[in-house]
Amino acid sequence: MYLFIRRFLYIALLVSVSTSCQTNPYRQGHELYKINCESCHMEDGSGLAKLIPSLKSSGLFRSTPECLICLIRHGLDKNQLTGQQMPANKRLNDVELANLVNYLRQEYASITIAVTTEEVNACLANCKDEE
Template identity: 30%
Template sequence: MRNYLLLAIIFTTLASIVISCQDARQVQQDMYYTNGRDLYIAYCQNCHGANGEGLAKLAPPLTDTLFLKSNKKKLACWIKNGVSEQMIVAGEKYEGKMPDHNFANIDIAQMIVYVTNTFGNKQGNYTQNEVAADLSNCN
C-alpha cells in the first residue's frame, strides 16, 4: 500500500510540473514582451504614452487593435526608418513625425511583441526573422 501511495505522490508532483511548464514559444514571447516593455518605456512612452494613449494629434495611440493588425508588416519599417506620412488611427488624423531608430532586429521584434500584446491588443509572438523579412519590404 505504501508503494502505491508513494507512486501516487510522485505522479501527482510530476503532473503538476508538466502542466505548469510553458512551451518554448510562449517562453520566448514572454521574454520578448518583458524586454520590449523596457525598450518602449525608454524610447516610445514619451510620445505614445504610458497606456498607449498617444500624444494629442502628434503621436497616434497604440490602442487601436485593427490598425495594428492591418499594419503589422509595416511596424518594423516605421520603428527602424521613422514615419513622416499622415496616418489615420481610430478615425483621427496624425501628422507628427516619428524619428528613425537604429535598433537591432531583436529590439524591434521585442517592441512589436510588447505593443501588439498590450493596451488591449493580443496578437502573439513576432520574431527577428519576421522583422528581417518586413524590413526587406520597406518602401
C-alpha cells in the same frame, strides 16, 4: 556537505531566476517601449490628444506586422492624421525590434502570435526595396 549542497542549489536557483527575468521577451519589449516610445505615446499608449496618435485605438497592430516593423525602423515624414513626424529608430537590432513589436501587438491588440527575428529581417529587406 549537506549545507554546501543546499547553498549551491539556492545560488543556482537565484542565478536561474535572474537570468530568466532578463531574457523575457515581453519584459524587454516593455522596457524598449518605455525607452523609445513612451515619451510621445505615454505610459499607457494614449498619445497626446491630436498631436500624437493613441496606440490603444490604432488598427495598425491588428494588421500584419510588416507595417509596424517598417514604421518603427524608418519612421514617418508626416502622420496623415496629425501632421507630426515620427522619428526613425535605426538603433534597435532585429531581436529588440521583434520584442518591441511583439509587446505592442500583445499589449494593444491582444495578439500573442510572436514575430520572429527572421521575419523582422525579411520585413526590413522589403522596406528597403520600397523606399
